Amino acid sequence: xxxxxxxxxxxxxxxxxxxxxxxxxxxxxxxxxxxxxxxxxxxxxxxxxxxxxxxxxxxxxxxxxxxxxxxxxxxxxxxxxxxxxxxxxxxxxxxxxxxxxxxxxxxxxxxxxxxxxxxxxxxxxxxxxxxxxxxxxxxxxxxxx
Numbered sequence: 001x002x003x004x005x006x007x008x009x010x011x012x013x014x015x016x017x018x019x020x021x022x023x024x025x026x027x028x029x030x031x032x033x034x035x036x037x038x039x040x041x042x043x044x045x046x047x048x049x050x051x052x053x054x055x056x057x058x059x060x061x062x063x064x065x066x067x068x069x070x071x072x073x074x075x076x077x078x079x080x081x082x083x084x085x086x087x088x089x090x091x092x093x094x095x096x097x098x099x100x101x102x103x104x105x106x107x108x109x110x111x112x113x114x115x116x117x118x119x120x121x122x123x124x125x126x127x128x129x130x131x132x133x134x135x136x137x138x139x140x141x142x143x144x145x
Contacts, residue, residue, distance in 0.1 A: 102136030
C-alpha cells in the first residue's frame with residue numbers, strides 16, 4: 001500500500017498516469033510501449049533493469065506505480081477490463097487502492113503484480129505471463145481508445 005505521505009491514486013487517474021509514463025519513456029528511449037500484449041515483455045525488461053541496477057522498492061515506488069498503471073491499462077485496452085477504486089475489504093486484501101474489473105466481474109491487482117514481479121525477478125514472475133494466464137478477459141482484441 002502507499003507509504004505514509006504518498007498520495008494514493010484513484011481509478012480515474014490511472015489511464016492518464018499510464019499515458020504520461022509512456023510519453024516519458026518513449027521520449028527517452030523510444031521503447032515500444034504501445035499497450036499491446038507483446039509490450040508487456042518490455043515492461044518485464046524494465047523491471048529487470050530496475051532490479052539489476054540496485055533499485056529498492058521503497059525508493060522507486062513511483063516508477064513501480066507508473067509501470068503498474070501501464071500494465072493495468074493494457075488489461076483495460078486488450079482484455080476488456082475497467083479501472084476501479086477498491087473498497088475497504090479489497091484494499092486490505094490487495095494492499096492497493098485501485099485495480100481492474102474484468103468483463104466476467106473478477107477483480108485483479110496490476111499494481112501489486114508489478115511489485116511482486118519486481119521482488120521475485122523475471123525467472124519467477126512475468127507481467128506478460130500474468131496477462132496470458134489471466135481469467136476473465138475477453139477473447140477478441142479490443143480497439144485502442
